[in-house]
Amino acid sequence: MIDYYLIEGGGVIVEAFELAGDHTTVGLRSSLWRDGEWRGISGPQWRNDPELLAAVTPVDRDAAAAAYPGEWPDERQLPGEYVAIGGAPVLRLRDEPVPDGFRERRVYRVLFAGEPATDQFISGAGDEFVWHLHRVGGGVAWALDVTVLLTGADDAVGALLHELTADAKGLGLIPVIVERFA
Incomplete structure (x- = not known):
């Protein structure tokens, strides 16, 4: 999952979330493009900076590249600061039965910083x-709390979480982490 944020006054933040097999x-990994060069930036720290958080706008790659043309890195090799996150076991809040016809129930929470631009x-x-x-x-x-009932492989979970996260970014929210409660 790669995210792009234009910074009011100049620059773009590019981030790549690394996801486990359960999404x-x-x-x-976070990088800042400013003055024609890449610099490392701490993803967790900039989300705690109210001024910077208020100055960023989520955009897609094309909009970021159009605003700041130049040599963009291959996102799989994004320069910048890497922060390991998570690694905790799934937090099981309650043991709900799985309905007939399904093999597993998962509950995900995607946390966001910022304020939505709309209600x-x-x-x-x-x-x-x-x-x-x-x-x-x-x-x-x-x-963003998402409950998913699985019948087979969980391939669709990643696509659903990505789509819903993109929708929330479209409201102006900044993703922080994807956690799993069941």
Whole structure:
């Protein structure tokens, strides 16, 4: 999962989340493109800087490259600071039975920093998944909670989490981590 953020006043932050096989975050590499060169930047630290957080706008790669043309690195070899994240076992909050016809129930939480640019929040449901974006932590963060019922391989989980995270970024939120509760 690669994210791009334009910085008001100049520069772009490019980040690559490293995900485990179950689609939870295990690492983050963050780079800052400014004045024609790449510099390392701490992903966790810039999310705690209210001024910088307020000055970034999530964009796609094409918009970032158009705003700052030049030599872009191959995102698989993104320069910058790598921070290992996670590695904790799944936090099982409750032991709910898995409905007939499904092999497993997973509950994911994608945490976000920042404030949404709109009050149109993400929520939805399908036969095999439910999701909801809401405030957490006494109002200091946002969480996208996603419940997925699996029948076979979990390939669709990663695509769903990526799509929903992109939707939340479209609201102006900055992803922090993907965790799993069940």
